[in-house]
Structures are given as C-alpha cells and as structure tokens.
Amino acid sequence: MSDIRLEIQPQGLMIHWGETFNYLFHPLWLRENSNDPEYRDENIGARIPQAADHSLDIAIESAEIDTACTVKLAFSDGHHCEFPEKRLRACAEKHRPDDLIGDKVFWQRGFQDYPTYQLETLKNDESAVLAMLATLAKYGFAHVQGLAIDDGALKSLSDCVGPMRETNWGTLADVKNIPNPYDLTMTARSLAPHTDNPYRLPGPGYIFMQCLRNNAVGGESLMVDGFGVAMTLKSADPEAFESLTTIVPNFRHAEDSAVLEDSGPLIELNEAGEVARVRFSNRTEQVPPLSTDTLNRYYRGRKKFAELIRLCNPTSVTLI
Template identity: 45%
Template structure:
C-alpha cells in the first residue's frame, strides 16, 4: 500500500472513494455491506450469502472507514463492522473491454493455433489446464493423438464435463449418408456458421474428432467471430448496432423433433462487450419486420457475411486421423469446403460439451494448481 493511499466518504456515507496511486475508485455502501467478507454475511465454505440483501435499508451508510495495513476497515450504519482486503476490492474494479476478458482476437494471420496432446491432457492436470486455457483464450484448440475408434474422445470429455446429449444422441457421425437428416451429413460445402442456434441452451463447445479424411476437399475453415464483430463495429457501426438489436429466429424440424429459439447475430453482455455470435443460414427465420427494418437487417447481415467469409479472417486446416478440434460455439464460425468421395472416405465424429462445466473445470484446475504452487514455494523457503 502506498503512503498516498486514502479513503473518503460522501457526506451521507452512501459512497466510499478509495484512492490508490491517484486513481480513485468509488464503491456504494450497500454494495460493500452485502459483499462483506465475514462469516456473518457469507458462508465460509460455499461463499454464498447468509443475509437477505433485499432487506438491507436502502439508505444504509458507512459511518467509519480507514485503511489498516492491506485492509479497509469499515463500520456500517446497521452496526456491522468488517475488514475488506484491499486486493479484493481492486479485483472488482475491472477495466471496460470490447470483448470478454482473457480473449485474444485473431484473423487469417494466426501463425500457431493452441495445441494439446490427448494422452497428456488425460493424465496430467497441468496439461489439461493448458488445453482449456488455450481454448478459452483463442476459441479453439487442436488436439493430437486421439484414439481413432468411434468413441475415442469420450475419455477426455469425461475429464471435463458430461457429454451433452441431443436428439441425435451423444457422439454422432459426420459423414455423407443417404437421406441425410442435416446438411452436415452431405458432401456439400458449409458456410461459416455456429451450431444449433435453435436450441436452448445452445451447446457451448463442439468436439470434432477425425477418424479418416482421405476424401478430396473437406478442409475446415475457422473464423474468430469476436474479431469479425469488432471489425464490423469499427468499419460499419450502424450495421453492428443493427445486428445487436434484431433477433432472428432459428428452427430445426424433422419427424421427431421441433426446436426453435432466437437471438441476435452479435450478442453483447451487460457492459457492451461482444459475448456471443450466431450465424446459421440453413436454419435462420427472420420475422416479417417492417420493410425499412428488414432492409437495414439484410444489409447488415450481408456486411457481416462478407467478413466471415473473407480471406482476411479465415484460417484453413484439414484434420488428420487422430486429430480433434474443440471449438467455442459462442465465438467461432466454422465451415468446410465441399468434398468428393472419389479420393477416399471422410469420417468425423462430433459431440458437444456445455459451457458451464467446461468453465468450471478450467477455473477449479487453475485454483488448485496455483494453491499447489504456493504450497511448494512455502516448503522451499521453510
């Protein structure tokens, strides 16, 4: 803590300003009270709140505040006293960003995608964490050494979270079949798209495992949807705004299934950051909006499509047997070139894992490995 650090209260005590290094940060008294890090307010084991926050008085104030070492000592008008670690308060003061934190945007110039080894990720927590961190940061990871049997990726899925089952089952084939129930099961090329926007919730991560890929063509295309959205925001703000406001519907139907949902092609979080993209030409159904609004939407969609199909943003790769792509379905547009079976068989397998279980596994592993590293450093200095 610097000597110049100071804390001040507003005249009514309902605002507290913490000034460190000439950078003031303001906190509401009511927010501080309901977040008080003590056993009366938060359960020590779960971190869940024990008091009913909605019953706190709306005019609650901080009556006394002082910096004490690395903590901020507070006394509130309801009589509660608590010590806040200053580091915890600073962690809450996050800078505004255009996309969610810890992401790296990329385009066709991406030199080296995140890579992982299947056996290492299966057996070693540090390797698994590195794989999940790369997936979180870049939006996809290329995994090698996956067994080339039909359920070869299942063991690694089980290290992360349950397989998401759909009307197509668990792990499903991606190969050309007669009477295909979906265009992925044909030889045609596929435009850049996100999967299953007609579901609620939309599957979080796509696992695409290559068993054999000897057909002519069939290369995968990958586009960073966050990057595409940011480029659109920079170059055509009106189109960007339109695609964040208009929510087309998406629909999938067959003899046994009827799925419908809706959402904007570019979705923002509460801070205005890009948090999700959608694009699925095959299943999109736009409502009969007023003609002027439809005209704006169609022009904006066309501008976005031009970006996500451009050489500027597209990475190409062809999976080899034993390789697997794990892709963030909230971020990545993926597609493929058409292929011909004259050159050989193209057989991939695909499954889904939800976003919450994947994020949970990454964050728990990060916490545990940091704890182990801290304990190891203490042992070395003892």
C-alpha cells in the first residue's frame, strides 16, 4: 500500500503505483462506476442512473487509501464511494475485460499441440464443455472426436454448447459435390483457405464441421490461424496491414432464394487496436472501384496477406 499515492488534479484523480505506473481517472468515470446500491443494483449489477442524470462538472473533493488498499472518494455532489485499488489498476491496464475471453494464442504452420475432446465426456461433464470453449477462444478452434457417422451427430455436439442458428441453408448443410451447385463448396474444386459467410449479417459465431466420409484421394482439412497471419503481416509489412484494416470491400452471395451482402475490412480491429475479426473470402469479395492509389494499396496488402496465408500458416488437422 505504501507505494500507492493519490493526487487530485483538475482533470481527475491521478493514482501513482510506485514510480513505474500511474493513471489519471476522469471524475465522472469514477462517479458512475460507484457500487453504491443507490447507483448500481446490488443483485443485477446494472447501473441505475441514466446518462442524462449525470452532471458533467462533477469533481473529486477528497481521496484517500486505507491499509486494506481501498480507495475512498468523496464527490462534489455529496456522494461517497470506495474502490479496491486492484479494480482500478485492472481497469487502467486493460480497457476491455478479458476474464471471459482470455489470451489468444497465435499458432503457426505445423501446430499440433492442441487438446482433443471426446463427445461422450462433453455430454456428461459441463466442466469439459467449459474447457473446450476456453480452447476455442484461445486457438480459434476446438477438436472433438467420438461423433457418430450420421447426419444428426453434429447436433449432439452443438447441444452441449447452445442453440444452433438457422440460416437460409437450414441448421445443417451438406458440403458435397452435387450436379447443380450454388456454392463452390459443392463442386469437386479444392478450396483455398477462407473465412465463411463474410456476407452474412450478423456473421457466424462458430461453425461446427464434421467429415462424414471422403471418397476421393486428397481432401485433407487445412486450418489457418487468420489472427496469427494478421499479426505476422502487421510486423512484416505495417503498410499492408494498415491498408487491410482501413479499406472496406463488400461481400456478396447470391442464389435463387437468397441474396446476402455485408461489408467490412479484411482485418478488423477493436478499439484497443487488436485483431477482432478476419474476413478472407476470395470468391465473394468485391472491392469498390476506389481511387488508383487506394486500390494499389489494397491489392498489394491483400496479395501479401494471401501469400502469408498460403505459405506460412496452414496446418493439417484430422477432423474425423
């Protein structure tokens, strides 16, 4: 505690953690994050006052920290509240809570050290489902074995997690070679790495895939860590990375019964500048006829990204 020092400044409360870290908190941010039952429902945790109720010129009248590392504040409107010092430090260091998401692991070509889960275990043990979901958040995929070779098997897996979203293709769609295909997945062509359905709004969360049978030579399932490739691009070619985070193409899929369209950058960042989503779908992407300079930057960035996806990262995963 002794190396934590509070300092009221005109702009808010400055907290010094020793000599190495300090952070300035806005008075209204502190005020609206009060856990006082009058301002936040004790059971639900939701804030009660409306945004229009807050005074913009709220000020901190006094600030002290006790031996239990609790920061005690008094505001100009007469309100008092307390914060554990650890909570303020965590908010200062990470603006986006990651207690649910955890840290992502970017993997490279040849990555094989991923956990495998058994369907029977998942059906009977909720802690195993939680572990599988944590793996999903960490690596972007989870590998499950033990499914029956029949059309209903995937549902027994998805039921362990939550409801399956129905789309224009139903809840379950066969990916197989058919006479009159409406999608490249239904032809005998090999598919290059891609992300699914960037034209759909809202986009897919996670997709369950099961290989029921393979009657051809080849047909291996290849996985690529799109987030990992994006990070590789960022360090290898910052200009290319920047172009793909700012220039926005459209994505469109059309068939007899549905036309789907959405837009977004190939590499979407969140407010912290971290990769939040990758869109990579050569067959559905349509960049508008932008200026020569803009398209030069976009095409160069996209080619570099595609080369990295093709050459650097694919790892073969047996999905049966």
